[in-house]
Amino acid sequence: MGKKRGPKYDKIIDAAVKVIAENGYHHSQVSKIAKEAGVADGTIYLYFKNKEDILISLFEEKMGIFVEFIEEEIKNATSHEEKLFILINMHLAQLEKDHDLALVTQLELRQSNISIRIKVNEVLKNYLGLIDSIIEQGKEEGKFDTDIDTRMMRQVIFGAIDEVVTNWVMKEHRYDLTPLADSLHKFLLKGLQSPQRMEETT
Amino acid sequence: MGKKRGPKYDKIIDAAVKVIAENGYHHSQVSKIAKEAGVADGTIYLYFKNKEDILISLFEEKMGIFVEFIEEEIKNATSHEEKLFILINMHLAQLEKDHDLALVTQLELRQSNISIRIKVNEVLKNYLGLIDSIIEQGKEEGKFDTDIDTRMMRQVIFGAIDEVVTNWVMKEHRYDLTPLADSLHKFLLKGLQSPQRMEETT
Amino acid sequence: MGKKRGPKYDKIIDAAVKVIAENGYHHSQVSKIAKEAGVADGTIYLYFKNKEDILISLFEEKMGIFVEFIEEEIKNATSHEEKLFILINMHLAQLEKDHDLALVTQLELRQSNISIRIKVNEVLKNYLGLIDSIIEQGKEEGKFDTDIDTRMMRQVIFGAIDEVVTNWVMKEHRYDLTPLADSLHKFLLKGLQSPQRMEETT
Amino acid sequence: MGKKRGPKYDKIIDAAVKVIAENGYHHSQVSKIAKEAGVADGTIYLYFKNKEDILISLFEEKMGIFVEFIEEEIKNATSHEEKLFILINMHLAQLEKDHDLALVTQLELRQSNISIRIKVNEVLKNYLGLIDSIIEQGKEEGKFDTDIDTRMMRQVIFGAIDEVVTNWVMKEHRYDLTPLADSLHKFLLKGLQSPQRMEETT
DNA sequence: GATGAATGAGGTTTCATTCAT
DNA sequence: TATGAATGAAACCTCATTCAT
Structure with a gap:
């Protein structure tokens, strides 16, 4: 240590x-x-x-940078829409940039035993916290449905992005990933919007 | 065989x-x-x-029943909204009913090597096809945004539901799963809706 | 097991x-x-x-036969003198007969870790019990000093015989072992004798 | 060196x-x-x-002092009986005084490989020489049986004392060691005595 | 079809020793 | 003298799979 x-x-x-x-x-x-x-x-x-510690450290190290970088970028934005877009876009962009890392985080690391995966989940908490803050901001600004369960929506958002990346990796990076940020963003935003907000956007 | x-x-x-x-x-x-x-x-x-074959067969067998069951239920519905709800609800309900199976499909089987996971993905194709057909129906009925990429949305929807189940398993089934179907349904539906549809609902 | x-x-x-x-x-x-x-x-x-279990079993097996054999032979004797002689003689004879076994029990097995040596000591208890019974018989017949501590004398007798065998092994079996039984027997017997008994023998 | x-x-x-x-x-x-x-x-x-050299030096150093000390004390005695008693008593007393050293010499060092134990035996030669000289003196004074093999008796005496100490260590020093010197001395002396000498003592 | 004793390849980790500073 | 980071050889045990019965 x-x-x-x-x-x-x-x-x-x-x-x-x-x-x-x-x-x-x-x-x-x-x-x-x-x-x-x-x-x-x-x-x-x-x-x-031990060997397990290499994997955990690997994830802490790389994911730490990953999250820090997104946090930095998000600071430059003010609206929740823009923040969500940056989060999605950076998420995709960073993994698209490093095929090896993407392969490891999306597929290989998940084959490890449960004790590693619990540690991995702890590292992810910072990232999930970021998502939380965006959802909360949207709620406070009256743009997101205040009825939605932040905890669950955080999972839904992460799961959606993660699955898109995993599919890209499993398809052996045969298409570009970042272009998907737009529709992913649009979809998630719409899903989160309050009815009022929906009216406004039309 | x-x-x-x-x-x-x-x-x-x-x-x-x-x-x-x-x-x-x-x-x-x-x-x-x-x-x-x-x-x-x-x-x-x-x-x-071989051992791998047990795991693949296990998944084929259990997931086969899983999908068949959802397919059966969906036949009783006509609207895409209802169909999506049934899909989500049955997905959650079936796994909630069988904790062992949920543990195996959401956590343990993902520790297996990649060749198994590719096979698993093939088994999932039927299920993803179901999602596809619902999205297509929504599009045809003019309720879903025709710009959306069905392939990607299918991943997004599956990823969202899957993540919610995985979190429930990792939290050791400490809360009920099916009650989440409602907001999950609402969220996904809103996300998929076309701008016109959004106006209508308000 | x-x-x-x-x-x-x-x-x-x-x-x-x-x-x-x-x-x-x-x-x-x-x-x-x-x-x-x-x-x-x-x-x-x-x-x-595990590997340790091989060593323990080896000792149990070989030492079991070793002790059983001595027990059998001792049954044919009545006096404590004769019994002690048989014990010493058989002890030396059996190890002299099997150089490999002698090397293993006298030198190699003692290099093993303490948990093995504790088990080894348990196996030896039967043998030490044999020595005890001879000492007790000698005491009862009034030939041995009743003041002597059986527990300690048992150690002394075992230690003496054991050291003689170990030296023989360390000298690479360059001389014959069984001929030493006589003087070893005479020495131990004299050491144990009560003063009265000593008078009688003269 | x-x-x-x-x-x-x-x-x-x-x-x-x-x-x-x-x-x-x-x-x-x-x-x-x-x-x-x-x-x-x-x-x-x-x-x-190398590491082996630490262990050998440890033994040389500690055993050197051990033997020197006994040699010093023995000089103050004249009779072989007294000398033997001092040897036994000092042997037990010195190890009783230093539990750590006793543990190391009686148990731990014997787990080392054979090359170390051969060196250890060389260090012991001085001590065995001391025992030899006492036996020889007893023989010369006509008190010990001249038939006895000094080489073997030296082993027997050392083995007996050594086993008593080892048992004390294995029983985790739960009783006092030096009080055993008396009966050990009496036993060894009786064992060594010539028939004539035995008459005298009665 | 059913058995289960036997196989044997394969990998993490420790720790005595070295040597550049 | 003294340091301590770096080295790399070496071995126990597991477990998927086979095959004679």
């Missing part, structure tokens, strides 16, 4: 992403990751408690 | 669901499933090609 | 004795034992819980 | 005794000993050739 953050720490994380993307989770032995990172097998264990 | 469908075939499938739900995917050895089913280890291989 | 006692069980035990005697405890990999026994590595684990 | 005897040399030896006593032989890594000694891992290798 306290030993982290040498230059090799990052090397190992990046090697893990690459190796897992190339070989699949179940064929990504520690020795393969070590070789890709250019360190000895044992060195891995100076930076990570 | 041709060997299937003895009385032991079903026993093994049901044993697999129970064992996986109780022990988790990674602790569900073939021998444990055989014991639960009351057959010898080797007998498994008279009915299934 | 219940699976034991196939013909392979004995094969594996005997292979373990041979491999440990030849290669030393720390260079006796499970795979080496399996090869020597003519079974697959995994087969070992159908008969033994 | 020539590097020895800095102030850190002793620190490392003492740390090794403490660490092994506390953690057991198999959990006493070099790094743990270094930490306890307050030096870097690498520093160990400036004073000791």
Whole structure:
């Protein structure tokens, strides 16, 4: 825990992403990751408690940047519509930019055991919090239906975006992902709108 | 393939669901499933090609019934709104009824390797086709925005429902699932509606 | 536990004795034992819980026979002197007969971790009980000093014999062991005798 | 060899005794000993050739003092009886005084590999020599049976004392050790006595 | 068809030792 | 002298699958 953050720490994380993307989770032995990172097998264990810890750290690291980046961008927007669009667009754009990472987060990491997935869920809390704040803002501004359950809508929104990305990965990135942001945004926004708001938009 | 469908075939499938739900995917050895089913280890291989085949068959079998049931119910409805509601409601209801199955389909089976998940996706095609037909009907009736990409919306709808179920399983079924059908339905419907339709509803 | 006692069980035990005697405890990999026994590595684990269990079982098995044999022979004797002689003589004779076993029990097995050595001590209890009964008989017949602490004397007698065997093993069996039985017997007997008894013998 | 005897040399030896006593032989890594000694891992290798060398040196160092101390005390005695008593009594007393050391010499060090134990035996030669000289004196004075094999009796005496100490350690020092010196002395002396001597004592 | 004993490949992790600083 | 980050060899055990009965 306290030993982290040498230059090799990052090397190992990046090697893990690459190796897992190339070989699949179940064929990504520690020795393969070590070789890709250019360190000895044992060195891995100076930076990570065990193999599981590599995966959790990988997700924390990459997802941390992922969320921070979206948070930054959202600050430049004021309306909830724009904020939601940025969130969706950045979500898609960041994963489209890094095919390996997308493969790992959408498919490979989900094959890991439940203890990892619980940790992954904790990391996602920040992101879900972001979605929450957008929903709440929409409600406060009277644009979103105040009856909707924020907790559930947060899941629905995340599930929708996530499924779209997963399908893109499973179709082997054969089409572009970011162009889908528009209709995804329009759909989610409409779904959330209050009846009044709906009138206004027409 | 041709060997299937003895009385032991079903026993093994049901044993697999129970064992996986109780022990988790990674602790569900073939021998444990055989014991639960009351057959010898080797007998498994008279009915299934390999372990992967048990899982795929399990999903085909259970999901087949799942989809058939929804298809049956939908026939009794005429409007796309009602059809969508039935789809959502039955989806939630069937999984709420069988906690073991929900645990297996939402969490444990996703820990399996990618080749299984591709097969699983194929099984899901029938279900996604159902969603497609509802979207198309909505479009034809001029109630849904004709600009929307059916392929993508199908993913979005499935992703939204799926995420809601997964969260319910991860929260250890601590709340009731079917009551969420209503707002989920309302949300998805609004999201899909054409601008004209929106005016009408207000 | 219940699976034991196939013909392979004995094969594996005997292979373990041979491999440990030849290669030393720390260079006796499970795979080496399996090869020597003519079974697959995994087969070992159908008969033994783990590597430690092989060693414990080995000791139980061999020491069981060892003690039983001495018990049998002692039955043919009546006086405590004769009984003690038989015990010493058989102890030396049985280990002299099987160099591999002697090497394993005197040197290699003592390198194992403490949990094994505790189990080993339990197996030895039967043997120590034999020594006890001889001491008690001597006391009852008024030939042994009734002041002596049976518990301690049992340790002393065992320690003395054991050390003689260990030295013989460490000197690589370069001399004969059984001839030492006589003076060992004389020494231990004298040490145990009551003052009265000593007068009588002179 | 020539590097020895800095102030850190002793620190490392003492740390090794403490660490092994506390953690057991198999959990006493070099790094743990270094930490306890307050030096870097690498520093160990400036004073000791390898891990084995620490253990051998530990034994040499501690056993050296042990034997020297007994030798000193024995000089104050003249009769072989008294000398034997001092030897036994000091042996028990010194180990009773230092539980950590007793644990290490009686149990933990014997888990080490054979090459260490051969070295340990060499260190013991001085001690065995002491026993020899007492036996020889007894023989010369006509008190001990001249027929007895000094080499074997030395083993027997050492084995007896050693086993008594080992049992005390295994029983977790739950009783006092030195009080056993008396009967141990009486037993060994009687065992060694010549028939003539036995008459005299009665 | 049914059995279940036997197979054997494969991977995470530890820890004594080194060596550049 | 002293450091401590880095090394990399080495082994126990699991479990899907087979096949003689």
